[in-house]
Amino acid sequence: MTDVGRVVPEDAGGAWEMVVGLEVHTELRTATKLFCGCANLFGDEPNTHVCPVCLGLPGSLPVLNQRAVELAMAIGTALHCEIRPSTFHRKNYFYPDMPKDYQISQYDEPINVSGWLQLPGGRRIGIERAHLEEDTGKTAHAGSSGRIQGAEYSLVDYNRSGVPLVEIVSAPDMRSSTEARAYATELRAILIACGASDGKMEEGSMRVDANVSVRPGPGAPFGTRCEIKNLNSLRSLGRAVDYEAQRQIALLESGDAVVQQTRHWDEGEGRTVALRSKEEAYDYRYFLEPDLVPVVPDPAWITAVGAALGPLPAERRARLVALLAGAVPAVGEGFPDPDVGVDAEGSPGVSDAEREQILTVVDLGLDGLVVAAVAGGVPARLALARTANEAATDAGAAASLDPGAYTTLLGMEVAGTLSATQVKAILSDLLAHGGGDPVELARARGFEAMADAALVTVVREAVDAHPAEWVRYRDGEEKLAQFFVGQVMKATRGQANGKGVVAELERLARE
DSSP, X not given: OOOTTOOOOSSOTTSOEEEEEEEEEEEOOOSBOSSSSOBOOSSSSTTOXXXXXXXTOTTOOOOOOHHHHHHXXXXXXXXXOEEOOBOOEEEEOOOTTOTTSEEEEOOSSOSEEEEEEEOTTSOEEEEEEXXXXXXXXXXXXXSSSSSSTTOSEEEEEOTTTTOEEEEEEEOSOBOSHHHHHHHHHHHHHHHHHTTSOOOOGGGTSEEEEEEEEEESSTTSOOOOOEEEEEEOSHHHHHHHHHHHHHHHHHHHHTTOOOOOEEEEEETTTTEEEEEEEOOOGGGGTOEEOTTSOOBOOOHHHHHHHHHTOOOOHHHHHHHHHHHHTTOOXXXXXXXXXXXXXXXXXXXXXXXXXXXXXXXXXXXXXXXXHHHHHHHTTOOHHHHHHHHHHTGGXXXXXXXXXXXXXXXXXXXXXXXXXXXXXXXXXXXXXXXXXXXXXXXXXXXXXXXXXXXXXXXXXXXXXXXXXXHHHHHHHHTTOTTHHHXXXXXXXXXXXXXXXXXXXXXXXXXXXXX
């Protein structure tokens, strides 16, 4: 095998083209498991949330969790799917973490079909289905590698067995690892926004399987695909997809064939390794679950679930775009078309840096702070920058901030009562202590705006101390304004107002 390290070009033209489809498994945020009353909790003592149903003991019968069905329909609505009557099947296979030796899943009649997800850049990725099923248990292999090969023994925790899952299967519409990561990122944000999942990949709440193949250019038939199982981070997803495409290209160019396989991503080695030949549907001997009736949601229930959804990430990004453009629409009305996407052309007056800030703020769930600050009179660009650059450094604490206090703090910067440096210091206090009164915190720190006369004196001293820089600034080198702002801030220990310093520099330059 040769040339394994080569990157597959995203615009391959007549060269090899990567084809990627993702299967995302997300655990649902229900109080109990899918078919029994055991608690759906992560991290507790192993095998403490189990019962005859989730252990598959003889004579036990499953009872479907209504909340899980509602969350599955919420996911389907958010992904523009058609919600249909559905049935459950037994998917038969043997594995130690599946105590029944079969998994109850949806097969040929899933609850959600034929949807789509739009990436922030505007490209749509098809959703083939999003179906309900139960999770397996979790196996831990004792050994240095954490894998079954070479393990001294293995332990099984059935706490996770029977936890409700929705498996979201995309169409093979992605053409690069960048698109695959963008899809997983956007899907995670949607799942969190609709309350279906906490999106914690590190805890296994969201797991990704990637189906990867390559073909000799766009329009050619799809190649033989390989499935990479259980990717638990966006970084691993991107690396695994790139490696697998490169591996397949090297095989094909050396005259070998790609064998359809299920593969494992070895993060430490940075490569995929074969696990087993890829199963087909007939290998699982699907048959209808005899102990569960079909799920037939009535239209009123579907409508109610959709009405309970809050604004989704695309709409929230569009709202911030509207605020930067000078519009202040009420929630749910007056937005630009959210399907346009924050990165698409036509977003008025939004720079590339601001687009990144919008993506960051919405992804962290902090856009409500921006909206509240703008409603309180803070310029949209200042509110966005402070939230993306400062508040986002501790997103967990920022999510609990009182929007009123946050608005008050930024308003003090707008009014010139506090400098930008002082505002950042107060915000750091608010985040560290879980809130507080910005006015009292500023008083306790002794932060006061400098009097105009004192500011004039300090600016003059900075100019006199740096005559060469002053000549260059006066001759049109405007970027040196920040040099003088820095000198004044150092001299005043951050008490000067940066805008006031620039205004005084401009006045002096006109003399």
